[in-house]
Amino acid sequence: AARRISARLAAMGIAVLRFDFTGLGHSQGEFANTTFTSNVGDLRAAAALLVDRGMAPTLLIGHSLGGAAILRAAPDIPSARAVVTLGAPFDPGHVTHNFGEALDTIRRDGSAPVSLGGRSFTITDSFLRDVEAAELAPVIAHLKKALLVLHAPRDATVDISNASQIFTAARHPKSFVTLDGADHLISVPRDAEYAANVIAAWAGRYLDLTPPAPPIGAPEGVIRVSEADPDGFLQDVQSGPHHHTLADEPKAYGGTNRGMSPYGFVAAGLGACTSMTIRMYARRKGWPLKQVRVEVCHDKVHAQDADPGAEAKIDVFRRRIMLDGPLDGAQRQRLLEIADKCPVHRTLETSARVETELV
Known part of the structure; x- marks a missing residue:
């Protein structure tokens, strides 16, 4: 223990x-x-x-x-x-x-x-x-x-x-x-x-947890992922001293389903970024937007794609945006266009490079 x-x-x-x-x-x-x-x-x-x-x-x-x-x-x-x-x-x-x-x-x-x-x-x-x-x-x-x-x-x-x-x-x-x-x-x-x-x-209520200075090239700090269960797939995901969550695989694929799958985190990032970007624009314009809800579906299964022999596919994220408030048609259309400008959306639609180092 x-x-x-x-x-x-x-x-x-x-x-x-x-x-x-x-x-x-x-x-x-x-x-x-x-x-x-x-x-x-x-x-x-x-x-x-x-x-x-x-x-x-x-x-x-x-x-x-x-x-x-x-x-x-x-x-x-x-x-x-x-x-x-x-x-x-x-x-x-x-x-x-x-x-x-x-x-x-x-x-x-x-x-x-x-x-x-x-x-x-x-x-x-x-x-x-x-x-x-x-x-x-x-x-x-x-x-x-x-x-x-x-x-x-x-x-x-x-x-x-x-x-x-x-x-x-x-x-x-x-x-x-x-x-x-x-x-x-x-x-x-x-x-x-x-x-x-x-x-x-x-x-956390009693300790002064000071976040470490972010390294050059990582303005939001380092995401640290530590294996919690070597017999399964449970992972501790830590972002600085204040943000902790769990990643896992569904039970059908040998996990314990105690956290989102890696693809779930990607979809969550897209949904959260979309909502935040829409809110920032509506707030700046002073538009009567009461609430934003975003649903994201990703038509791939991480546990299947993790198989080295899996066939490469084009990722498709299906996003449904619900805007609550007395907005007119032009405002709703403009907010829909703004959704496509969220940084995570643009990152997913363009290419990215992953640089890996064994330490």
Whole structure:
């Protein structure tokens, strides 16, 4: 889930530092030598690293016990303006109920292996004592940062009541969004994608996302397309920090139909440009145009044309324009002529050159 959410946020224009706590995933060290306090220290160290690089973090995101650690570390990261928790416990000591019969062994022998989410971890008595002593309520009450709580009602590892306690303890601005049927690890890709979309949309209210300067030759900036699902065709389409959408193929061609096809975007560009061009002309003339509607049909299927063996065809875009308002016949005819002068129309009717570079 962390990898998928990080990738989606990056595709939406938010740079992300993602790391595992000591001894987890690809991080060095032994998890058995860690405590809740040391996890919080890892977060502070990560924030300090970003500050040294001139990239002070403004958004903090933590999952499960990492969510509790994020809440505890947040007051010590002054650059952070917003905090997000996913499936986090209100009382970090709450996680010990998942250790089951191993609790007695840990307290007697000092450590014992525990299976969590299908993986084995060595839990020590010092970890137990530290996590049981952690108290988040005062920290959350004086967080002084925007808070988003994401939790699944059916979470069998950290009960949904934890989300209610975190939300109640926090002061505004605060938000709660349910993850519906997701499991604790948010292992279903669509659940992780939903969480990423919610986080990105919510964080936009609290983060100062400055668009990068457009490169020479691209006055409107760079459109970045990132593959979201290597097993299908879903794509994240990002234009600067404020505009994000999805591209996909219909289910009949192996996609999930969660976004327009590439040809759909071309047709949308023609329709939007047509409407805008008509509006600008009518506004300049002071004509009583109430609304413009444009329907565009393209008689080609992208998934079929994407086949290298597909036969080349002449593209035909059929455009129907509806003009609402007390316009006379001459005005309507003139606006129809103006529609043919929209920049996208002219680009499609003339030739274009695509220059490609492998980077």
